[in-house]
Amino acid sequence: MSRQPTADRLTIILPTYMEKANIAEMLGTLTSLYPGVRIIVADDNSTDGTAEDVEAIALANPCVSIIRRNPGDRGLTASVMEGIENASTEFFVVMDADFQHPPAAVKKILDKLGENDLVVGVRYSKMPLKSIRRHASGGAQTLASIYLMSCRQPHTHDNMSGFFGGRTKLFQEIIQQSGHKFERPGFKVLFDFLKFMPRNARIDEIRFDFGERKGGESKLNSRIILSVLRQCGILGRGLATILEVFCTSHAGRVAGLFILALLAVLLFL
Numbered sequence: 537m538s539r540q541p542t543a544d545r546l547t548i549i550l551p552t553y554m555e556k557a558n559i560a561e562m563l564g565t566l567t568s569l570y571p572g573v574r575i576i577v578a579d580d581n582s583t584d585g586t587a588e589d590v591e592a593i594a595l596a597n598p599c600v601s602i603i604r605r606n607p608g609d610r611g612l613t614a615s616v617m618e619g620i621e622n623a624s625t626e627f628f629v630v631m632d633a634d635f636q637h638p639p640a641a642v643k644k645i646l647d648k649l650g651e652n653d654l655v656v657g658v659r660y661s662k663m664p665l666k667s668i669r670r671h672a673s674g675g676a677q678t679l680a681s682i683y684l685m686s687c688r689q690p691h692t693h694d695n696m697s698g699f700f701g702g703r704t705k706l707f708q709e710i711i712q713q714s715g716h717k718f719e720r721p722g723f724k725v726l727f728d729f730l731k732f733m734p735r736n737a738r739i740d741e742i743r744f745d746f747g748e749r750k751g752g753e754s755k756l757n758s759r760i761i762l763s764v765l766r767q768c769g770i771l772g773r774g775l776a777t778i779l780e781v782f783c784t785s786h787a788g789r790v791a792g793l794f795i796l797a798l799l800a801v802l803l804f805l
């Protein structure tokens with residue numbers, strides 16, 4: 537077997553929710569760039585016709601398949617896990633379906649997989665993100681690195697990246713042994729994998745220009761952002777629960793303001 541991995545040894549996993557605006561173009565781009573590549577779309581019951589578009593394409597191209605996920609288990613992390621569990625090639629790459637991860641950069645990841653267990657796509661510039669999201673993303677990256685270092689686990693320059701590739705067998709073993717500890721509804725599956733990665737795993741990175749979403753809308757919301765905290769042990773989970781109560785309900789916001797006002801009064805008394 538040659539050392540340089542080729543597209544026929546690769547499965548690309550695309551988690552989707554309401555991506556009708558992008559999915560057909562994404563599948564067309566990937567299949568023409570990488571003839572012979574397998575593609576698994578893990579769709580979370582989109583109601584905009586995403587799954588139907590994939591099914592029509594899969595009829596003409598047996599390398600493309602779809603997982604129509606259990607509606608009771610919605611989650612980007614859960615979808616990626618299921619995609620990896622269903623992959624049968626030696627390597628896989630996970631990427632978004634909205635073109636923020638450039639299809640041409642899959643090759644850069646694939647080229648490095650021959651000598652590595654995990655290759656992470658590191659976002660070069662996060663300029664397409666709004667300023668507040670750039671800061672939140674920087675904070676989450678620091679938090680995750682500190683957490684991983686404290687557990688003596690490997691960390692990377694972009695622990696939150698949704699663009700990464702790995703050796704399928706190793707990742708299937710991690711899911712089998714530790715998948716029950718993953719934050720299934722979360723967005724940051726790479727962080728979960730890093731928490732359970734063998735300490736001697738061979739890890740490399742590629743850099744890529746993080747693009748703008750091509751069509752459709754983002755599904756990120758404050759609850760999902762808080763789920764990053766949930767991935768940081770008991771303390772993180774406790775803090776996330778408290779913040780969720782204060783930030784995501786009207787009564788919680790009122791109670792939060794009341795507590796802040798009380799603290800201010802006590803400080804100035």
Ligand SMILES: Nc1nc2c(ncn2[C@@H]2O[C@H](COP(=O)(O)OP(=O)(O)OP(=O)(O)O)[C@@H](O)[C@H]2O)c(=O)[nH]1
Binds near residue numbers: 552579636749753755
């Ligand atoms: N299966 C599944 N896929 C999802 C879910 N939420 C988002 N996705 C997909 O995951 C990828 C990333 O989602 P986005 O909404 O683009 O999130 P993001 O890239 O972090 O946010 P933006 O920068 O605002 O686009 C896309 O391919 C989505 O279709 C989900 O609940 N289930």
Ligand SMILES: [Mg+2]
Binds near residue numbers: 632636
């Ligand atoms: Mg996106």
